[in-house]
Amino acid sequence: MAVTLIIRMKITVLRRSLARTGVHWMYSGTVIGLLVAVGTIGIATLDAQHPRTVGDLLCAVFALWTIGWILAPAYGGQPLLRAEHFAVLPLPRRRLAHGLLASAFAGAAPLVTLVAFAALVMFASSAGVTAVLVAVFGALLQLTLVVLLGSLAGRLFGALSRSRLGTVVSAVLHSVLLVAASSGWIVFIALDSVLLSGFSAGFSGVVRTAPTGWAVVAVEASSRSDWPMTALPLAGLVALILVLWLLWNQSLGPVRWTQTIRATQGSAAAIRTPSSWAVSGRTGAVFLKELRTWQRDSRRLQSLVISPTFALLTCLVPLAFGSTSFLPFIGVLTALMAAVTSVSLYAHDGTALWLALVLPDSERADVRGRQLAWLVLFAPMSLVLSAVGIAFSGSIELWPVALATTCAVLGGGAGLLPLIGLTQLTPVADPREAKRSGADQPGLAGQAFVMLLLTLCLITPATTAAVAGHLLDSLTLRWGSIAIGAGTGALCYVQLGRNAQRSLTRRGPELLQLMRTRKEDVRSKAGTASLIKAMPRSRQRLLWTCFSIGCIALFPQSLAPLLMKMSGDVAKVWFLALYMPTQWQWPVIALMFAIGAFFLALAVRICVTGLRQLRHEARSKASAE
Template structure:
């Protein structure tokens, strides 16, 4: 049964790649990138073997601890990362819980992250081969280290799903975990500046990690190479105890989740209340506007796109705190505009097959483009204007307000104009409604990421005139240039927005059937 499930996993992957040549190309690019990274790691481990033992131990134990921590943290951001073998779907198979756990663990090892982790862990022999006493310890401890990382990921995912069986808990926890990831740079810099980071402190930290569940398995060969056989044995016992504890935790939480499915709930709604649909103008564009605004207000997949917006001023202040933070904060508006303006580049994807309901009503593509743009702008435009007003209010340089406002509005409108065209042609795999918004779904490719950055670049280029004029006017304190940037940003941005809605609407009238077919294919994948 375990072998059958593994074959099923690779069959699903093969079918996904065969369905789309672009997915296959993206997979090849991703695999080539992973192979290049792995080659660099192997080369580094070979060279590390020619250094001293303290350096080799510090690098391998420190990096290994981070790898284990990374495996454990990923499920907090993306519930059910491997959606090919979902425990909720495997419950109908005639198999014991232990066999299911073995199958899920092996599937984790056979995935791309598992293969890279396993290959890099095996490659540490190139380092430890210079100390013969470490070779036996390596053969025993490295498999434990890799399996511990995979089991930790599964155990945390299963435990988190059990603790957050409610949909809102899963959504909120995934969003909250995303915030420290955005602030990771300032947090790391703050810790580094708060402590004297040097070779001695790093060595002390690595020594401590070697006695923790994170680094014990990775530290066994280092202790053996140093001649500390008692220490190596003790660390191996810690590693085995950690693996056993994680396995038992996973088993208990998985057994509980399989007999107690995740709960869903709906808030009570007063009779006759139709939300935004009763507050906006009627007609196709108005209905799509109301639906889009409802998504932006209530759907966590949309709300997560706004998480980074309030953090932009925090990051700007942090990196400019040694100079004049108000200067950096003055550009919060344009940066927030480019961050949240581009997120609708393929927003029909979030409709799923429900897009068919709109399609069969006969709504025009122009009405769709207009309604979606109004929904997104109703949320984004107040945030952008607030980001423009507050820094200027603190600095008191109101003569620069027109330029910053023109840049911000111009960038936002330009992004919406570009996305009105791209989202009429592109649909991409996204988390389904009700799933964690950070969940990675099968079918995402490297080329989709490249397409996103290409669209971002186009929007930046088209909005560059207003940004360049406004920036020059800001730093030269030229009021005339500030006014020109305001007019340029609003006029050009509005023109591009109108043009994007018209062109995108015309394209959508022709591409809607194909988009719906692709959405249905992704749902059935």
Template sequence: MAGVLIRMKLAVLRNSLGGKQAENLIGGLSAGLLLAAVTLYFATRADLLGIALAFWVLGWMIGPAMFGGGDDTLRPEIFAQLPVSPRRLAAGLLGASFVGAAPAVSLVAFAGLVVLASRLGTVAVVVAVPAMLLQLTLAVLLSRVTTGVINRVMRTRAGAAATAVFSAIVMALTGSGWALFPAAGSVAGAGLPDAVSASLRLLPSGWSLAAVEAAGRSDWLIVAVALSGLLLLCGLLLWAWAALLRQRMTTRPSTTGTRRRAEREYRARGPLAAVFVKETRTWLRDFRRVHFAVFAFLYAVFFCVLPLAAGSSDFLPWTGLLFVLIAAAMSAGLYGEDGTALWITLTVPGASSVDVRGRQLAWLALVAPPAVGLTVALTAATGHHDQWPLLLALVPAVLGGCAGLVVLLSLVRLVPITDPHKRSGNLLENPTDFGQVLLCLVLAAAGAGPAFLVAQRDPVGGIITGVVSGIGLFWLLGRLAQRRLDTHGPEVLHLMRSGPTRRVAPPLRPLRPLRPLHPLRRPAPIKTAGTRTAAMFLLTVCWIPLFPQGLVPIVMLLTGKVERSWFLALHLPSAYQWPVALGMTVLGLIIAGTGVVLKRRSSPATA
């Protein structure tokens, strides 16, 4: 049966690969091969290879649930009517799971076991080959079982919050993972402590490493125990996956869970309070919003804590401010998340003002307390008291500006999202638009610019400017959002219901007759796929010059807390530091803007 399912999956992939799927495949394959190359580079050090294997297995466990909901190319429900036992179906689907880019890239990474074994002898290489295959099987089965379990709890707030942890760690590592390079260098030179090194080999991800090392010193008992343990664990995971498949194919999703609990009646005093309570409850109950809120908080914390590995605590006072920016970027589709429920607001005369202000106040009530708490606690704990004037000026300015941007951008640059009652358990079924995120970050930084400039010369004036600009932006942007809702409400609702509409192509101008093609010459390929690939590449690399090489050195130069590390501008003479840092920031914005333009050109035209 495995052979049939493998051919089915190959046929599905062959006929569905194109457009967005091809773009995601190229981007994921490029990133995966880069990580695999890094793993092979560190494969000569057993401790570093053990760490890499643990991260690869962890990525297989939680990554598919975070970045697409798992591989559902062959959905188990398709085979529910066939006389096939769940165990046989699980075994067949396991064989089909090895078809794809992710298993191939992981196999390249796990080949680090062979690289390490080549330094230990021929016998170790012989043991490394089955250990590598068992390691891949373990990773695939862990992914299947973990995804199945997560899908069962995805509709709970705890599940949505828990699934944000891994994505926050990964995104934080891409931004401030440079701080771990010195620690990795010291590990490469001196190795890990004995207790940590032994723990890496006791984890299931390290059993294959333990078997290879034991084969190098002819300790056949440990080789047998490690490989047998991997084989037994794979068998148990296959049995657990079969049980999850049985439940998935025979259990209907319950739709009465919320009816069993009697909701406490709450009578809000006035329409503004009603919108505030409704929006607050939505933030606490909608699993998508819970996921994004927890992601914003954890990303800010991880991003600013990681530089401690390099001995720098300069980022910690800015954790609260970063949380506000990321929370606003994640909330830039606020109206789009409500789906077609907007008609309720449009049919009530004069409700637009109350609706906009209530959403702004609810967003502030959820974001401001953690942001202020993080800023006060971490600034006091690190002793960076010289940052108080700048922080007291920027925090209110950014809070007020972002509270206005989340409602205005969600109406001006609306991204239609599936209605909440029609969404599946896949958290990223309706991902946040990158252009929306980038626009929100740029406008929020621009809104905080006056307070930042005044605070550099006059701390008290900067604080006053920050408070006044925050209140002013809150009111002004909210007013613009209200006017947009009044004047374009029906168009916004239509866009939510039907999605983008295609433009009518203009009539083609007559062209000169083309010369016949050479018999062996093929027509030029369509440039859409290449444009999408280039756009994704630019949107991926733009963050390197923008943040680590641009904005971070600028903040360091302004605060006087300079840590050279891998920042190019800080290694240059003082006369060139500011021009290079500003140039890197402009370069990052240009790359990001070019990527957004290419992405829009490669996408279907919208009205």
């Protein structure tokens, strides 16, 4: 009875949360998951020269699905139903464990995973009825295994999220997921060679020894009528599930993982901030406050970790093809990710904005202090990573463009951060109410998109000068691009900071009211509606389509082959221009750049038009009142 009630409660909470946050996110995620699951089934139908290759490939893919279940709580936050919700009810721990585990099977994710694990049945279909029955039993065991692992991981990550260590771990996992999502095309490139030559003996042994490969081993053994080797892996899965069940049952006891870790004044974790050399006056006070906030607030600490981790992993991926062309741009990508992930600078402070508003003439100090703190944290990191990447790459031709774009992104990001954070403010959970996960920031995609787009526009002058210097073989243009990048960054820092100061002075009380209430009607009245949310659905789809096409044409199909051509270190991979005859490569790169710039400009035009409409509606409502 209790199990049924808990499952019904999970479905009710899920339905109401979807009605509040938007059901289209669940539908789109389910469709994408089903497409990946169908691709997993397709792997089981591949033809390979080596007899063990398809089995090894399935073992590896099943391991990736399992890793996805383990890492999902780090991104999506804790599950909807937790043991703490039932603390005052007289439920035995074993019955509660049964109910919570059964409720974990209710949802789209287990269904999609079951479809993916049906690849095991497809793999066994050519070996007879017995192998199919073994595959069905193995698929159900694997589904139970991943759900148990995901539940335990959710319990663990929920506890770690209250400590700095947990925040760092969560940020690293987010970076790995982002890199996997942006560089997943490498799997398809390597697939052809794997089907021809097969995996190495060491890799094959590892993926088959892991529990995620035991079901595949059992199916292959049943096709050979090797019944001891059929039963042994399945018995191992059953035993592992029982062990995980006992751990899950024990984890629902007295809560010992949820003690918040705080740094005390006398502890080794106490924050040490500069004092003697810091900027004096009000700006210095905001600067020191921001430095402490960056190290204490879990959401800002995630940004501090995600930026260099994502940049390092992304620029190291091309080494799989023997290309070092992207190493000089580790610092650029670090600064760019730092700007994108820090765009909600004011939103994350929540109602603490009143501290700046109650002091007369404190707006300038608040904006400049935040800018200085962001630069002090990310500028040395980006420049050092750029220097290290340049040193290891050995591509002297890329030094000017790497340094120029790093300076431009740092200055432009520091200028855009307060401006976008105020003009496109989207309220999120107050710091005292935040869940410490990526799931409590659903409305910040619009801000991040605007930041990414505008930052890329700001590096255009320096990049153009560097590319022109390479094509014209002009050292003056190459090294002059560094001065252009530094000048662009300095100008953006000063001028955009002034614009942010004016915006805070003019609309500070309205923004405070918006963050305090987090209501749509107040947001519209203040004229600070989230730009993306306020657009019609058709306009949103057009915006994201233009943005996706523009990014694909501009980055992988234009800038990536351009950098390879400049460095002389060419790896064709999936870059269209590099497959063309030599005389057509530069024109194709230019064409892809023009296509990317056109679609991104169209996306900017859509955003500007929507912003004008919002301001017109806000003025109309204000005049009517």
